[in-house]
Amino acid sequence: YEKVTAVVGIHDLKKRRRRSDRIRVKSYHDHPDFNYRTFQNDIMLLRLEKEVELNKNVKRISIPTQEGDIKPDFVCSVAGWGRLSFEGEQSTRLMEADVKIMNNTECKNRWKKTYSASEMMCVYGHGGSCKGDSGGPLVCGDIAVGISSFGDRDACNSRERPEVYTKISAYLPWIRSIIANVK
Numbered sequence: 001y002e003k004v005t006a007v008v009g010i011h012d013l014k015k016r017r018r019r020s021d022r023i024r025v026k027s028y029h030d031h032p033d034f035n036y037r038t039f040q041n042d043i044m045l046l047r048l049e050k051e052v053e054l055n056k057n058v059k060r061i062s063i064p065t066q067e068g069d070i071k072p073d074f075v076c077s078v079a080g081w082g083r084l085s086f087e088g089e090q091s092t093r094l095m096e097a098d099v100k101i102m103n104n105t106e107c108k109n110r111w112k113k114t115y116s117a118s119e120m121m122c123v124y125g126h127g128g129s130c131k132g133d134s135g136g137p138l139v140c141g142d143i144a145v146g147i148s149s150f151g152d153r154d155a156c157n158s159r160e161r162p163e164v165y166t167k168i169s170a171y172l173p174w175i176r177s178i179i180a181n182v183k
Contacts, residue, residue, distance in 0.1 A: 026047045
């Protein structure tokens with residue numbers, strides 16, 4: 001992870017403007033119970049080498065303050081530099097799409113045992129995440145509520161297998177414990 005960097009304030013990866021656009025990751029904290037096969041506990045916190053400079057392109061975003069579900073059909077947005085289609089090119093421009101929250105029962109019916117309603121949430125819509133977007137945000141209003149985790153192996157934005165996000169609110173105690181020990 002010594003070569004991992006965070007990209008901040010950039011919409012086009014080909015247009016690098018300042019040295020502060022990319023910040024090295026100093027350390028990381030992956031969830032101790034992460035499971036590579038089931039994607040349970042698919043969450044990681046990164047500590048950057050320096051503080052991010054806030055400006056017109058870089059703002060703070062909140063995370064939930066308590067556990068809870070987002071109402072089904074609520075419109076949220078996703079963003080990333082992933083592929084534009086399943087076999088397509090990786091995007092160099094930050095792409096964003098509106099998606100809707102799927103109810104837990106429907107998601108469980110689609111993903112069966114793979115889906116855990118207490119730790120995950122599904123989204124659906126005309127756009128969304130694709131290969132290369134994992135780890136990207138699901139933002140509802142001005143709060144980051146989810147982290148792109150997995151989807152259909154054979155298609156992006158599949159009707160049969162909706163995109164699954166790690167539910168940030170389920171991990172608030174773990175997040176707080178990491179932050180408390182870092183300061």
